[in-house]
Amino acid sequence: MPGTTSIWQDTHSIAPRPALAEHLTTDVCVVGAGIAGLSVAYTLAKAGKRVVVLDLAQIGSGESGHTTAHLANELDDQYAQLEKARGVASTRLTAEAHSAAIDVIEGIVRAEGIDCDFTRLDGYLFLGGDDTREVLEAELAAAHRAGLTEVELVERLPIRGDEEGPALRFPRQGRFHILKYLDGLARAIESSGGRIHGNTTVRSIAGGSPAVVTTDAELTVRASDVVVCTNSPISDMFITHVKQFPYRTFVVGLRVPKGSVPDALYWDTLDPYHYVRLQPMDATHDALLVGGEDHKTAHDDDAGERFDCLEDWAREHFPVGASSVSPVVYRWSGQVLETHDYLAFIGRNPDGAEHVWLATGDSGMGMTHGTIAGILLPALITKGTHRWTQLFDPKRVTLHSTELLEMAKENADVALQFRAYVTPGQVGDVADIPAGEGRVVRRGPHKIAAYRDAAGTVHECSAVCTHMACIVDWNTAEKSWDCPCHGSRFDPLGKVIGGPATADLKRITSNE
Numbered sequence: 434m435p436g437t438t439s440i441w442q443d444t445h446s447i448a449p450r451p452a453l454a455e456h457l458t459t460d461v462c463v464v465g466a467g468i469a470g471l472s473v474a475y476t477l478a479k480a481g482k483r484v485v486v487l488d489l490a491q492i493g494s495g496e497s498g499h500t501t502a503h504l505a506n507e508l509d510d511q512y513a514q515l516e517k518a519r520g521v522a523s524t525r526l527t528a529e530a531h532s533a534a535i536d537v538i539e540g541i542v543r544a545e546g547i548d549c550d551f552t553r554l555d556g557y558l559f560l561g562g563d564d565t566r567e568v569l570e571a572e573l574a575a576a577h578r579a580g581l582t583e584v585e586l587v588e589r590l591p592i593r594g595d596e597e598g599p600a601l602r603f604p605r606q607g608r609f610h611i612l613k614y615l616d617g618l619a620r621a622i623e624s625s626g627g628r629i630h631g632n633t634t635v636r637s638i639a640g641g642s643p644a645v646v647t648t649d650a651e652l653t654v655r656a657s658d659v660v661v662c663t664n665s666p667i668s669d670m671f672i673t674h675v676k677q678f679p680y681r682t683f684v685v686g687l688r689v690p691k692g693s694v695p696d697a698l699y700w701d702t703l704d705p706y707h708y709v710r711l712q713p714m715d716a717t718h719d720a721l722l723v724g725g726e727d728h729k730t731a732h733d734d735d736a737g738e739r740f741d742c743l744e745d746w747a748r749e750h751f752p753v754g755a756s757s758v759s760p761v762v763y764r765w766s767g768q769v770l771e772t773h774d775y776l777a778f779i780g781r782n783p784d785g786a787e788h789v790w791l792a793t794g795d796s797g798m799g800m801t802h803g804t805i806a807g808i809l810l811p812a813l814i815t816k817g818t819h820r821w822t823q824l825f826d827p828k829r830v831t832l833h834s835t836e837l838l839e840m841a842k843e844n845a846d847v848a849l850q851f852r853a854y855v856t857p858g859q860v861g862d863v864a865d866i867p868a869g870e871g872r873v874v875r876r877g878p879h880k881i882a883a884y885r886d887a888a889g890t891v892h893e894c895s896a897v898c899t900h901m902a903c904i905v906d907w908n909t910a911e912k913s914w915d916c917p918c919h920g921s922r923f924d925p926l927g928k929v930i931g932g933p934a935t936a937d938l939k940r941i942t943s944n945e
């Protein structure tokens with residue numbers, strides 16, 4: 434059975450960058466080397482700014498390395514829904530922004546000669562479950578009002594028989610190999626004088642002139658502007674986190690003969706929805722990447738079942754070969770941040786910290802949202818204005834009742850997570866933890882995150898998340914401690930690997 438390495442990590446490696454080893458002064462410090470961070474750094478470096486990028490791991494090791502990299506101007510929550518929440522003027526700007534992002538990626542691929550399998554292709558939205566034609570008709574009308582006038586209703590999907598229509602066809606979508614793209618972006622940044630440092634965890638960011646970034650090695654980067662692209666922001670500890678919610682989403686990759694599935698993007702109308710695309714593997718086969726089965730982070734630990742459901746769903750809808758032989762060659766998962774009103778937060782840090790900017794909340798649209806950050810934030814930094822400023826403003830509050838209700842429900846769920854302080858541990862004793870696994874154990878009033886390594890040694894940390902003190906939970910598939918409240922993640926030994934937390938889980942020594 435395959436592990437949880439993504440197809441991108443399996444087929445391309447990016448040279449690691451060294452850790453920051455000195456204090457620096459620069460024009461812009463970008464924190465996070467995923468698609469958002471590198472898109473921002475690329476635009477600024479090309480504009481002649483001195484840019485320093487810092488990442489706690491390496492280029493593309495966050496959610497960007499776990500994506501499926503659909504490049505779409507169809508919104509994953511659909512235009513009909515966005516229109517109800519924010520009106521037609523907003524859907525028009527949204528369609529413009531996501532379309533521009535695909536154009537920008539295509540332009541960068543050409544200008545920098547990045548060999549990353551970039552392809553333009555159609556995207557199809559088709560009916561899932563009991564959804565009816567009216568859902569597609571409403572979305573078609575909303576997409577047209579948003580300015581996507583080439584979208585059309587077709588009676589059949591290219592993959593399936595007569596019984597499988599109707600669907601909406603979105604022309605000129607895209608797909609690429611994300612790590613090859615990020616590799617190309619990184620090289621272009623460096624050849625324009627930018628610096629990229631891996632293995633450098635940012636612990637704090639202070640706004641001002643200059644703004645100051647402090648790392649785990651107590652090194653500082655003083656910058657005229659700091660751009661926080663850590664997926665979940667580490668500069669704003671509260672405001673954005675009550676308006677966005679972490680979900681885990683799952684992917685299987687099935688080996689299929691070339692030509693057996695037409696090359697397109699496919700999404701169904703379910704919530705959570707399925708998302709499907711091809712990625713070339715070799716001369717004779719492609720990988721059919723099938724994603725979905727989302728659930729709230731750390732609310733279930735059942736990745737195996739989610740992968741099985743995706744394989745069953747793929748068999749039902751695509752020609753993937755005999756059921757006696759599993760064609761699954763990849764299985765992985767990742768985290769997305771769903772905002773209260775379907776659009777990312779990109780702009781000035783909402784707590785007012787001077788010269789601090791952020792990009793977050795990109796949902797299942799992070800490839801385009803990250804690229805939009807690469808257009809919008811450099812414009813705000815250098816010119817102070819852009820036509821998309823209000824659309825993505827991190828301080829915005831959307832007053833439509835459905836979205837307010839959803840936000841209240843999500844935050845009530847966060848409050849409920851504090852029950853974990855009084856519940857029993859997942860196992861009664863660390864002796865019950867198998868090698869290579871972690872479990873939360875109760876010891877008196879304390880919850881302990883205990884991990885047994887392959888050699889049998891048990892490593893213990895406090896299970897209290899260092900962001901706002903929720904109790905973390907073990908993620909069996911990804912071997913990490915995940916926080917159910919705002920999605921912070923920690924490796925088995927408690928080292929922070931994803932924000933909003935910036936501090937590691939507190940280690941427990943044998944004397945405590």
Ligand SMILES: Cc1cc2nc3c(=O)[nH]c(=O)nc-3n(C[C@H](O)[C@H](O)[C@H](O)COP(=O)(O)OP(=O)(O)OC[C@H]3O[C@@H](n4cnc5c(N)ncnc54)[C@H](O)[C@@H]3O)c2cc1C
Pocket residue numbers: 464465466467468469470487488489490491492493494495496497498499500501502503504505633634635636662663664667682683684708724765766767768769792793795796797798799800801802803930931932934935
């Ligand atoms: C399974 C899956 C499928 C998806 N499919 C699609 C899709 O088809 N199309 C699409 O558009 N989007 C998709 N998405 C969403 C998209 O992949 C993400 O939204 C996007 O990659 C996020 O990019 P980012 O640069 O914001 O974050 P990341 O790629 O996570 O980068 C953030 C970086 O910040 C670093 N970091 C964090 N904390 C610190 C710190 N304290 N100090 C220093 N560095 C730090 C991390 O190490 C990381 O490298 C998918 C996501 C998943 C999980």
Ligand code: FES
Pocket residue numbers: 898899900901902903916917918919920921932933934
């Ligand atoms: S991520 Fe906020 S409490 Fe853990």
